[in-house]
Amino acid sequence: MNLDDIMELAAAYTPSALDRARSRRALERLLSEYVEGGDRPGEADVPDPDEAARIKRAAESAGAGWVMWDAERHELTWSAAMARMFGHIPATAVDEARLTEGVLGPDRAGVRSEIERAWRRRVPVEFTFRLQRLDGRLHYVRCLVELLTPDGVTPTGLIATAHDVTRQELERQEQHRTRRRARIGRDRLPGHDPVSAFLGRDRFVDEVDRAARGGAGALLVVAVEPTRDLTAEQSRQVTRAVAGTLEHVLPADGRRGVMGPAEFGFLVPDRARALSLMADLQDRLGLTTVSGVRLRAWAGVVPFAPGDRVSGRELMLDASAAWRESRRGRTALTATPRPRTAPERRTAIEADVGGVLRAGRLRLYAQPILDLALNAVTRHEILLRTTDGRNQSESPASFLAAAELGEDIVAVDRWVVDRSLELIAQAGPGSHFQVNVSGRTVSRPGLAAHVLEALTRHRVDPRAVTFEITESTAVDNLTAAAEFAAAVRRRGCELALDDFGTGCSTLSLLKYLPIDLVKIDGDFVGRLGDSAFDRIAVQAIVDMCRSLGVRTAAERVEDPATVDLLRGMGVDFAQGYAIGHPHPMTSSAAPSRLDRATG
Template identity: 30%
Template sequence: MNNIPVDSQPKGRKFRSLRWKISFGSSLILLAVVSLFCFVSYLGLMTNFANQQEVEYRRYSLEINSLITTTTRNLHQLAEMIPFLDGMKKALLTSDGENISHVFDAHWALLQFHNDVEFIHFYNASNQLNASWDSLDVTIDDDQLLSKWVRHVNQSEHPINPLLCRESCIQYLIAPILVGGRKVGVVAMGISLVDVFLAFKRISGADIGLLISTKDNPLSQQDIEISNWGVQISALTNKERNHDILKRVNQLYPEMHTLKDSIQLHWNNRYVQMKLFPLDSYEPGKAHLIIITDVTAAVKNIHDSIWKIALIGLLGLIFSEILLFFIFTRLLAKLRDVIFVLPLLANGQFEKFRLSLASADQKQHVRDEVDTLSEAAVSLSLQLEKLEQEVSTRTKMLIEQKNALSKERDFVQNLLDTAQAIVLTQSSEGRIMSLNTYGEMLIHYTEVELKDKSFLQTLIPEYESQDLLFRFKEIHLGERMQLRHEAITHCKDGTTRHVAWLHSHLDKQAENDPSILSVGLDVTEYKRVEGHLAWLADHDPLTNMFNRRRFSEELEQVLSRAERYQHPGALLFFDLDRFKYINDTSGHQAGDSLLKMVASMLSQTIRTDDITGRLGGDEFAIILPEINASGAIEVAKKVLSQLGQAQLTINNRTHKISASIGIALFPEHGANIHDLLAAADLAMYQAKAKGRNAWYLFSDQDRSRERIHTLVYWKEKIEYSHLHDNFVLYLQPIMHVKTKETSHYEVLLRMKDNDGSMLSPADFIPAAEHTGLIHAIDHMVLRKAITQIAHIYKNGFHATFSINLSAHAFNDPELLPILKQELVSNQMNPASLMFEITETAALEDLPGARGLMIEIKELGCGFVLDDFGVGFSSFYYLRELPVDVVKIDGSFIRNLSANSDDLILVNALCSVARGFGKRTTAEFVENAEVLALIEKLDIDYAQGYYIGKPAPATTFFQT
């Protein structure tokens, strides 16, 4: 019976599968229709997008040409105006260079500040230079080129305006000078195109860059070269982001001319469109403009549309399959007869199965899949019956093999238990399946206690890193074979161990097999040693004082704090007199003992808040925050007195201790580390010159070199920072006093200097106000702050923020429209924003301030009145201005614990503010004592270095 053949295709019976033919054919047709429709729709959308971009680029080209034309027109107007300046007509007629220089000096600053003229040269009718002025190092490499232009204008008596691009692009104007209808010479002027690029960015919203060929001119230090293209980036808006984009485009398109047709780049989940425009300069092909446009929204809209079309087609396909299923349900009813007898096959009743299947079988003229299944089941029953006999024969062999495998398993288990490492296995859900004996001993958990518990949640609860979770999923899926990381592992007894983990993927043979093998090596002792090395990086191991590097960091922080809160301070710099003599006569061991003694005496002499450091050899320094000149002198005298009372006896030789101390005050003698240390060092040498064991206070007459900051310097620095995005925003937390929760932050402006340091607004805001750049700074802060806050909200953080407004904001007609636009474009809730104004700002234009505040409050924003209490009319402003919060000036808070008068005054200010229904904030909260006092005074919020120092947003909101 086992050899009965089954004819899979009997004669006279044809096989046709209607379900597969109809369902498969209809599915293919629908898929083809949907795919064709998606393809046609995509081509149409992309064609429309390309046409729109082409129109946009033509508009960009017109805007750039218009801006350059306007710049040229302004130069022409300035040239025509020169003879009408006071005294210039007479000076030009004399053609005397010295006379022209004397007269035009009074007008040069005006042209430079208000018209951004970079240079101006006056030439006589004989092409000779009479006088010249330059604000920057603007020169032409070929000296004959400018002379050629001047000769041409003198001869033709018609002005020319060439555009020359070398390290940057300068718009020149060489024009004849006419006095009373008589030509008296030629004037040559130049203006940079930087303002043109900034104006284009402001008008179009697109980023722009200037690329200049490096073939004939050397690379400037501020420029960035793209070697494949043979160009350098002379100017670029949003430089940090766009420079990375250009480097990527340079890799993808080694030939720069391919950008003339515009290209699209997928960059950091954004889509960027860029196009190259040749700049019509004096040297053709020398300079090009590149315009970079963010087209992410348009491209994503196209993709979303195509996906919607595809989804609709997919739903149609699913509906068709469901319909076919119901149609063929009746046709497949006979399949049930086969299903009902299949359990007999599973139970080994092979003969009964074949008899039951034969009785249910009915002769049909046309065969289908059920007939084929029935015939295959009969054949399968015959094969299974044969295999069952073979299984019983092999069972004995398997039992013997099982015993051998058991012995191997016991060997592996003993090996894992003796290994000096944590060895555990995890399931595909990340739950612990086994743990070796050493692991039980180290983490004090037994294998039974950890069974089926989450590895991450139990042993590494600080695992919130989404990156770590994602990598574990990769190992489970086999996409990553190994993962190494270090983590703090929590033990059952409450202790923690620092463990270096190695996780390896295991190939699963069954569903319940382990998915990951985790091996952990205890590195706790290594980390302890590593921490000690980190301490040595900041301290002098001999004296336990700060070393030079850490002391410089502390000094920088103290200077920053002093600058913000206007606190004076002092730096004491001294070295030990005759220290080399002690080393030479008594040995280096004596010198080391002396240095330790000095360090111990200093710690007993100075105040708690003072900072000491050993800068090297026998050089020491002390930072004295919040102290004046007389106080610093008293500290210096005290140090000298303490040192004078001590003596060191080594090998029957007694050494007296003395020092020479130099004193420098900040910010009077230096607002940065370099200037202050230089001043203190100079004062220390002056003390030595007085006869040693003395102190000397630095004075301005001692200054050997001083950096002079002029309006021109700061104007150029502000414009450069605007162009290169060097303005950054810091946040300072403001704590709710009663709940001790921090959900509000003040936005503070900083400027990144060329050396990487951060400059305070006090350095550049006065210059911005004098040169008319304050409005641009207000607009930039508003846009940058709202964009950054919106980004914080999108990452799931919720807080409120205060943004400072300058005193000039109240006469700026563009401020309110910009605020409305940024709120809408960033989808910001206005209630999350507050604006801070000072009493002095409100005093300059009280009606204007009140009007702007009312309009902004109608949008939903709040207001904070800063420096409350310093003015003579504080209570009047509190009644007149629609503010929500008053910020009590830090001069009343700083010494609140030591000054009873300040306590009475602050209590009165708080009572008045509460009477008007205003919340209160205390500034300059710098210790726990002051915080406790303002809590008793029922002040709502606290701000200061004790609550939190200003820092970048990433410090408070990890995204």
């Protein structure tokens, strides 16, 4: 709005009697302050013995209330409109206590200060306060307090005129809220893989689930493997190369996702289309090399129809099992006629998880965690990895997804606890490790006894261990979880909540369990510098946890700028590739060696 717009609005506005009275008094005040000597125009020259009466008439004609204080008589009077504004009948007498009681408690000191300023400095003051009526209803009131000087010199009291501005104030607050929300904006749905730009695993699960519930189609999962081990950068190059190849093969509107390192999923119309795509993909990948490394691919395809009643997660498990069958049989593609039934899937998962445990194909890695106050690595999180038949490390995502579908995760967690404590015992004093246990395992009886026995058997200092509850939405027995928490805390261990902020259950666990550390989900951290929403959310979590005496850690910290932001927000710990990559834990991996290895 420019000056011409303002002038146009002013010309179109018709002032009320109260507005004209206020303008006259403002002119008189300006003239008294800034004009020394000389003639003053109009009624500003003339004392106004009926000043109070004129202000009252103007207020009443404008539908406003008034209250007046006579300094000589120490007397308060008010209008019928003001009495009704406070919730009283018009004939009610007014005193200071009655006025004070009407002002909402938090606003009373400010109202008194403004009135005292008007009297002390001999100036009118205007302010808004919240009025609580006798019936409990809250109103916003705009008040102008003016000095009464009938002779133009000596003040004899004060008069305040008041308007109910509740509607205008609520509109102003709503406009402020919508402007603030517009500035913050909405972030895109999470889950895009930064290397391939495909959907991430969790988001792709949603897409598969929606497709399975909405009609027929097929899920194709392709796993790409190099012919030898790769560095982390070479692995990213492979992902980019495969993603580029897939862009040429798949339709532009195809739904695609990354299910794990070098594991890709695609939703296609039917099984025949999946077979055609895989044949084309095999031809192209056979000619692809990255840094001199030749690639090979295994694939599994599972068709689905409306009557199958299968979830997206179950379809992904079935398709992952199919491509692994291809690798075992050294064939390019395994195509199933339909999704597995629930009993078939259950039996297969039990066999797969049991086979991994019996074959010793689980490995533990340690990732450093930075204490932001000390700027030093003071602890590590122990992470699980699986190996393939050639003892090559691979992502545990599919393995854990299968194990967490039922009770198999309990056996996995018990192995992790026992092996972790065995390695922690060899690490020596001064180290601290965080060991993951799933919400489902925490909800089952016997975990506390297993943990306490392992602590004793391996002679581990409990103060060196934090048990980190993952997949907290799977906690289905809060009583059992509370008993586990109490038992390990009595022994001296600490407790942490993983992925905080992604589900309402984590907040209830924070309420009912003796939590020492909250790990802020990486979805709120990865774009902290770009997302106003994420910054507000992280700061709110930090402030809440500090008030509760709980420390905070941020996951997925990828760059130094994010480290600085987190430190400024008061976060206690940071974890992610900016701090260090996970490294294998072995019997000889002392903390000092881990620290040097991860930086």
